[in-house]
Amino acid sequence: MGEKRPERQILLLALMIAVGVPFASAAGVVMTKQNNSWIPAEVDAEFAAINFLGGVENIALAITTGPIDNGFWLIPIPSGDVRASPxxxxxxxxxxxxxxxxxxxxxxxxxxILAAQIYPLPYLSAVTEEYSLRSLVSKDNASKQVSEAVEAVSTKGEVVPASRLIGYLEGRSVFLNWSDLDDYVAQNFTFIVSWLPATDSFLTRGMFISFATDKLYYPVRISRNSGHDHPAVIYVVGEVTAQYGTLSGHTKISKLYNPKYTPASKDFFFGNMSKTELDYTRIYFLQGRPAPDLDLWFIQMPEHTSAFLRSVVKHPILWGLLVYMIISCLSSMIAAAIVYRKDNPQLFWFLIFGLSNMLTLIGFWTRAYFKDVYDTYTDRRSTSIDQWVNLTTGKRVALSIPVILLVITLLLIPVAIMLELQSVVFPIVASNIFIFFFIPTLVFTILIMWGSFHQKKILYFNLVFSAVFLVLLLLSFMAFTFFF
Structure with a gap:
């Protein structure tokens, strides 16, 4: 007779019901005979995948029904050029x-970007994600989604023009009195009729349909009077919106993307097995019907926002460089406007100087000192702070201590190799504390002391730049997550 309901589908149905997701009318309608009359059968679950290309729509369609005493599956198609395949x-x-x-x-x-700036945040995120920016986004939603693996019994479908449908059914002793059928006949639809044998258990049946159309189509209208709601999920290749019928308030819609995808079905993808990126829409039907009297017609209409998001997923390095450069330049200009506001700063050149941050924050600070940005890009009207002073012995000793420690640190690896102490030294120099705390602390101690003893105005500029850069970076990240 029939097969038992697959355990995978039981789990899927339980999950859908638990999260309050999908219930909808079937694709077409399943009729069964009861007490010498034909009534809509209860559909337990529905799965569909739709692809549209060059005026042709492919649908992989599967439904799960309970026990039935013979019946037929009736699917309206808005085309005269229809092919129903196993x-x-x-x-x-x-x-x-x-x-x-x-x-x-x-x-x-x-x-x-933060790691290149040697801020505390990347030190912590190098060891744990608790303080990382990744902790601000949902790990569950960002995981890879895979469409349901639907195992179905192939069902044979007969293609019947709507004008011949009534006579065709009556020839099989099926008498229906639906105004819906009259409407489909008037619109010159075609029907796919699949005759279903009796079964005393749950059974999933599947069919592959291909037809010519100028818009994506999905039939739900004909079953609106069946009185049975059931879980349903539809996958549509591309980004789509409903042109006729409505999805708002009745569905949960997700836009999904894979920048590197290899098609798994030659027929579904029109023979193209070299496709390298895939964006598609997943539609969970919520309780109620998409529209009281309309089938669903979709149009492929990518939004500008989605194009931007796909670009971020596909080209993260390029976006990172772009954001890095823009924020670095703006931070340099803002820092100069704050610190050198009384010295007529040449803001354009400070804007360009911000690109020095591509050398990391250490490189930016060092270049600012050697370039002497205060002398080079301002009128130096303020003389309240003397930039060049003679170092006292105490200052020389204080500055030499971190310099000596840094030199010793840099010599640790070659010395360890020469003395065959790799097993002792390498675990130390490769540790997170050594790399992310000790070395940056030494370097910035030297840079801060140098600025404090020699070039205080440039030290202030470097400090303000660092703070402004961090603020702009975090603000831009929050703006992205809020607006997009």
Whole structure:
């Protein structure tokens, strides 16, 4: 007779019900005979994957029904050019939800920018994610999503023009009196009719349908009077919106993206097995019907926001460099405007000087000292702080201590190799504390002391630049997560 309901589908249905997700009318309608009359059968679950290209729509469609005493599956198609084929398996669509994936990519980019600045945040995130920017985005939503693996019994479908449907059914002793059928006949639809044998258990049936159309179509209208709601999930390749019918308030829609995808179904993807990126829409139908009297018609309409998010996921390094350069330049200009406000700073040249931050924060500070930005890019009207002073013996000793420690640190590896002490020295120099705390602390101690003893105005500029850069970086990250 029939197969037992697959355990995977039981788990899926339980999950859908637990989160309050999908309930909808079926794709078409399943009719069963009861007490010598034909009534809509209860559909237990529904799965569909849709792809549209060049005026042709492919649908991999599967439904799960309970026990029935013979019946038929009736699917309206808005085309005269229709092909119903045996079930070829449900296409595996792999991707991540676009918004969380873009946030995760950007968080990784921002953390690398922070690491180049030698701020405390990357020190901590190098050891644990508790304080990282990645902790601000959802780890669950950003995980890879894989479409349901639907195992179905292939169902044969007969293509019947709507004008011949009534006579065709009556020839099988099926008498229906639906105004819906009259409407489909008037619109010159075609029907796919699949005759279902009796079964005393739950059974999933599948069919592959291909037809010519100028817009994506999904049938729900004909079953609106069936009185049965059931879990349903539809995957549509591309980003789509409903042109007729409505999805708002009745569905949970997710946009998913995979920048590196290899098609798993030749027929579903129109023979293209070299596709390298995939964006698609997942639609969970919520309780109620999408529209009282309309089937669903979709149009492929990518939003500007989605294009931006896909670009972030696909090109995180380029976006990181762009953000890094813009914020560095702005921070340099703002810092100069604050610190040298009385000295007529040449803000354009400070803007360009911000690119020095590409050498990391240590490189920026060092270049600011050697370039002597205070002399080079201002009128030096203020003389309240003498830039060059003779170092006292105490200052020389204080400055020499971190310099000597840094030199010794740099010599540790070659000395350890010469003395064959790698097993002792290497674990120390490779530790997070040594790399992310000790060395940067030594370097910045030298730079701060040098500025304090020699070039205080430039030291103030460097400090303000560092603070402004951090503020702008965090503000831009929060703006991205809020607006996009």
């Amino acid at each position: 079930w070829r398996g449900f296409p595996s669509l792999e991707g991540e939800e676009l918004k969380p994936a873009s946030e995760k990519s950007l968080a990784n980019v921002y953390e690398r």
